[in-house]
Amino acid sequence: MTAPLRRWLTPAVAVLTALAILAGPTPAIAAPSTPTPSGHEEDEEPELLTDVIELRNRQYAKAKSQLEKSKKRQREFALEIRRAEEDLEALRPQVSQIAAQSYRTGRIGAAAILLDSKAPDTFLKRASALDELNMVNAQKLSEVTSAKTRAERAKLELDGEVREQQKLTNDMARESREAEKALALVGGKGFTGGLVSAESPVARIAPGRTADGGWRPEGRTEDDPTTSGLITPRTLHAYKEVRRAGFKRFVGCYRPGGPWEHPKGKACDWSLQNSGFSPWYNNDTRRYGNDLAAFLIRNADRLGIYYVIWNRQIWFPATGWKSYSGPSDHTDHVHMSML
Template structure:
């Protein structure tokens, strides 16, 4: 058997060695969390407790949403911790692969340089220089072994380069997943904080409030997009007095949202918005006013307040008072120091 000539080796090895020498070693990954191992979670269906307020039942309480958000936050945090170990392991793989690659580069480079300086070994002259048939066969076998050795080194180098690239790709995927998990954690926390703060947090509702409210039809605006001052020209549906058009619109929207217990709007005399037809007091009772005394009356007030606050911009609401706190669109919730603690009704004043 005659050996295949390897005259192409010089041309194959020289550019390959030059190319591999330019590969920059990967920096070791820091022990930062993140996870790409959540594909099974992505494929599985969400459980009811993991649904957001918009996905869940309409009667979901904000407390339930906060609990579900907390669970999702913990899941993302666990994935981040799990990915820390994965990134460390991949960093070791990258270093080991680079070490094998770097050890092979001088060996392959030496072969390429030798071929370049000597022009390589002529297969025919190498074999014809044999003194006997036995020597010819021995030289043929030796030539095949030399070529196999060189080819083996080349394959090892290519395999080492591929391993470095594959390990880096896996590490990059872990880092990307880590960023996604951190982003998800931050978003969930921000959404939970906003939702809770908007309706007064634990101070006002203790979390016993619907996670979402009906969307009110918007009140008419002027040509500039704002709310112009209005006179008290409309009949008050709760008294013999009057209310503004905007107040009447708010009254109808609150009723349409399902809040049908006792209410009073216009009141003669006194300061603020009632005498101007720009305010309504929404009782927790079917008739008259009395402080909340059970879950039903407390949650009714919470939900009515939440409807007003969440639709304040659409309805043109100036401020809301409930359970010793007052809410302004510009500043949020503050402690209310008025004469009434407003634990027997929700007060809504209009622009």
């Protein structure tokens, strides 16, 4: 039996005594000594949470840039519409005057002006000028009206585009905030070194949940798969769910003697190694501990987690992560206590 394993089997010092030494912000964690091969490598690594945060921030920046471009085009179309309206307003007096003249006398033609002309050259000049005025104003009116219609349609389509892009930008901003919160939930970048999966499997709800959301008290009634002792049904359920999530390295639950959760069958210590206990020393062992702790924390309400201790930090559902100091710095295993 290894020395670390014997240490695990001795009674644990009271966790609540250690809580008196809880500190504030989570510091960056340095790798402990005692390198020991883990003998385990994951075939396919899930996406890192820090990579997700970077991707979300990139997507947000891209969406925001596209939104600003569309808003600029939106303003340009609005300006085109205003200019067209101003041109139409400037043309209206001339058009109204021509329309009134046409209403009184009919469209001025060569024959009508010729009857009122004293000389042929005067008639031709007047007829040509009036006819050209009619045609020019009618053409301008048509062009400006058409331009205004096109600008209005384009702006209408762009308004819809801007609404969708605004929604996308808001979604990207929300997802970025949620990813940052998710990282804080599992200890932050300094604590995890960024080596933590973006997601965890969803655990099945543990037995013993009451109608008001609490948990019924339980005694040691179930065989402990890791020792010859007994554990509670809720601890056994959590053990099975952690294993089902892929964490299958060495673990010990029931331990006789001493106070607190182990002798009550309400705690398990999840090693980073396939056999025995040794501190994390590389990305594989550190990430294994990070991901295991993250699984417990993300599923705390479903499993009935009391607290988690890992890598010199302790997590309670009500307070989050705090610095932890005790006889074990928990750099070689993740401790799980159940309600």
